[in-house]
Amino acid sequence: MANRKEKTFRFIIVGGGIAGVTCVEQLSSQIPSADVALITASPHIKTVTKYRQVSKTLEEFDVEEQASSVLEEKFPNLTVIHSAVKSLHTRSHSLETTDGRVFGYEKLCICGGGRPKLLTQENPYVLGIRDTDSAQELQKRLSKAKRIVVVGNGGIALELVYEVEGCEVIWAVKDKAIGNTFFDAGAAQFLIPSLEADKPEKDAPCKRPRYTTEEPAPGGSHTFTADRNARRQGSSSTEAGSALGPDWHEGIVLQGSEQGTRRVSLEYQCEVEKIFTSEELLNSPPQTLGHENGSWPVYIKLTNGKTFGCDFVVSATGVVPNTEPFLHGNNFALADDGGLQVDDHMMTSEPDVYAAGDVCTACWEHSPMWQQMRLWTQARQMGWYAGRCMAAQVLSEPIELDFCFELFSHITKFFNYKVVLLGKFNGQGLGSDHELLVRCTKGLEYVKVVLSGGRMVGAVLIGETDLEETFENLILNEMDLTPYGEELLNPNIDIEDYFD
Numbered sequence: 450m451a452n453r454k455e456k457t458f459r460f461i462i463v464g465g466g467i468a469g470v471t472c473v474e475q476l477s478s479q480i481p482s483a484d485v486a487l488i489t490a491s492p493h494i495k496t497v498t499k500y501r502q503v504s505k506t507l508e509e510f511d512v513e514e515q516a517s518s519v520l521e522e523k524f525p526n527l528t529v530i531h532s533a534v535k536s537l538h539t540r541s542h543s544l545e546t547t548d549g550r551v552f553g554y555e556k557l558c559i560c561g562g563g564r565p566k567l568l569t570q571e572n573p574y575v576l577g578i579r580d581t582d583s584a585q586e587l588q589k590r591l592s593k594a595k596r597i598v599v600v601g602n603g604g605i606a607l608e609l610v611y612e613v614e615g616c617e618v619i620w621a622v623k624d625k626a627i628g629n630t631f632f633d634a635g636a637a638q639f640l641i642p643s644l645e646a647d648k649p650e651k652d653a654p655c656k657r658p659r660y661t662t663e664e665p666a667p668g669g670s671h672t673f674t675a676d677r678n679a680r681r682q683g684s685s686s687t688e689a690g691s692a693l694g695p696d697w698h699e700g701i702v703l704q705g706s707e708q709g710t711r712r713v714s715l716e717y718q719c720e721v722e723k724i725f726t727s728e729e730l731l732n733s734p735p736q737t738l739g740h741e742n743g744s745w746p747v748y749i750k751l752t753n754g755k756t757f758g759c760d761f762v763v764s765a766t767g768v769v770p771n772t773e774p775f776l777h778g779n780n781f782a783l784a785d786d787g788g789l790q791v792d793d794h795m796m797t798s799e800p801d802v803y804a805a806g807d808v809c810t811a812c813w814e815h816s817p818m819w820q821q822m823r824l825w826t827q828a829r830q831m832g833w834y835a836g837r838c839m840a841a842q843v844l845s846e847p848i849e850l851d852f853c854f855e856l857f858s859h860i861t862k863f864f865n866y867k868v869v870l871l872g873k874f875n876g877q878g879l880g881s882d883h884e885l886l887v888r889c890t891k892g893l894e895y896v897k898v899v900l901s902g903g904r905m906v907g908a909v910l911i912g913e914t915d916l917e918e919t920f921e922n923l924i925l926n927e928m929d930l931t932p933y934g935e936e937l938l939n940p941n942i943d944i945e946d947y948f949d
């Protein structure tokens with residue numbers, strides 16, 4: 450490393466997303482006198498606002514993209530450095546930023562987030578969605594598009610295919626049903642009619658983390674004002690802005706070049722075999738073209754033998770932890786999914802280095818009812834807990850794994866329905882040792898309960914069921930529900946009173 454240390458901070462947090470900002474807030478609250486630096490590649494930071502604990506594990510909050518001065522005013526001992534970390538030297542407890550500055554730290558927390566796991570890199574016709582910039586790029590490209598292909602079957606794909614209008618969407622999923630990361634086939638069957646119907650005039654009520662930019666544009670809608678220059682300075686795809694979150698699509702117009710509503714064609718149980726331009730198409734053996742008319746800028750051949758021309762492809766195929774800037778020359782233990790391994794004190798394998806959010810992988814022995822998913826809620830919880838652990842270590846205070854990791858819980862919205870997921874909501878890891886109870890009212894609600902050994906271990910609630918708190922308690926209390934059998938979901942029994 451060329452330059453000498455400009456300054457040594459007691460604590461440095463890398464990453465201005467939910468995990469990093471929550472970690473800063475927790476640390477600065479625990480030790481107000483501590484010298485803390487937040488180094489982030491994004492021009493804005495993400496702050497949690499209107500936080501409310503809905504129940505033991507369910508939480509609601511808004512997230513605002515704000516100027517970092519807001520945080521510095523709140524915490525006088527905080528220094529926000531807008532730059533990307535280029536290299537980390539854990540042995541000398543120092544790091545270098547892309548603008549050539551070197552800082553020392555006593556304790557470090559890496560909250561570098563994730564980046565889209567793209568089908569193919571550097572293909573101008575394949576878009577990933579991660580931050581405000583990429584959401585704006587999508588909006589711009591979509592406004593001229595007649596047909597796009599969406600590949601992937603998780604959160605982003607579910608939200609995108611529901612929101613896009615005025616453009617044909619070919620949705621290619623490798624599963625037998627939609628939404629495999631959140632739903633089983635039964636829930637998918639409940640949701641499918643919403644894809645074929647027009648969007649309702651008003652949104653279903655669903656209080657959950659809302660994503661807003663700094664201030665709503667006149668008229669209440671939100672526009673994304675990405676400061677391209679700041680973000681583009683020396684940053685590469687690994688140092689993009691913070692990840693989007695709930696309602697990311699409400700801030701942008703997902704309108705194709707044509708009039709009319711949503712048009713989605715689903716291609717099940719297939720993956721991408723090849724992506725090629727019109728020139729490459731002409732030089733390749735005759736393809737079984739899908740319902741083609743005219744030449745397209747890009748073609749995508751699926752493993753079911755079909756080839757579709759389109760304006761561009763959205764790769765909604767998951768995230769990879771953004772560890773790359775921190776690994777060289779250090780000995781971080783990585784998990785199978787590429788995340789920095791962290792223990793039950795959010796510590797990595799490198800001394801004095803913690804990690805939280807999408808960049809890390811929880812490698813402590815999980816509660817039987819909790820699993821990691823790269824979500825805002827977990828990024829906030831991890832950032833908060835990492836801050837507590839760093840402070841506890843410095844203050845020599847004992848600390849144990851926080852209760853929020855006892856039960857997986859997630860509130861979101863898909864296809865204009867409120868969705869609550871609890872515990873082993875898809876029977877994760879239970880093999881055949883579980884049974885399901887399902888109650889479904891078409892177009893209204895879908896309730897699925899996962900039972901193992903007579904106890905509730907997971908649930909999927911779609912619609913305004915108001916069952917989340919009762920089911921959360923039943924899971925946490927490990928109550929034997931065998932005596933109730935199918936009566937458990939009898940709509941004529943007010944289950945809240947029954948178990949309150």
Ligand SMILES: Cc1cc2nc3c(=O)[nH]c(=O)nc-3n(C[C@H](O)[C@H](O)[C@H](O)COP(=O)(O)OP(=O)(O)OC[C@H]3O[C@@H](n4cnc5c(N)ncnc54)[C@H](O)[C@@H]3O)c2cc1C
Binds near residue numbers: 464467562690694823
């Ligand atoms: C399109 C989309 C929609 C989503 N919707 C939801 C949802 O509805 N609900 C939900 O719960 N979750 C949702 N998520 C997931 C959620 O956004 C993430 O799990 C969460 O934001 C991760 O927070 P984080 O702080 O770990 O990472 P990020 O928010 O990605 O923040 C990482 C930060 O690190 C900075 N950084 C990266 N590299 C460097 C470097 N080398 N030096 C300095 N700084 C660096 C970045 O600039 C950024 O500020 C969505 C994600 C996407 C992409």
Ligand SMILES: NC(=O)c1ccc[n+]([C@@H]2O[C@H](COP(=O)([O-])OP(=O)(O)OC[C@H]3O[C@@H](n4cnc5c(N)ncnc54)[C@H](O)[C@@H]3O)[C@@H](O)[C@H]2O)c1
Binds near residue numbers: 606608721
């Ligand atoms: N409402 C919400 O809770 C919400 C909404 C959007 C995003 N998110 C989160 O943001 C992150 C990014 O979302 P995402 O949708 O990209 O990830 P995801 O993990 O939700 O979904 C990835 C999907 O892509 C599929 N896939 C992976 N590789 C593939 C390939 N080569 N070909 C075809 N399919 C492939 C997976 O099977 C999965 O269905 C995730 O952590 C997700 O949980 C959450």
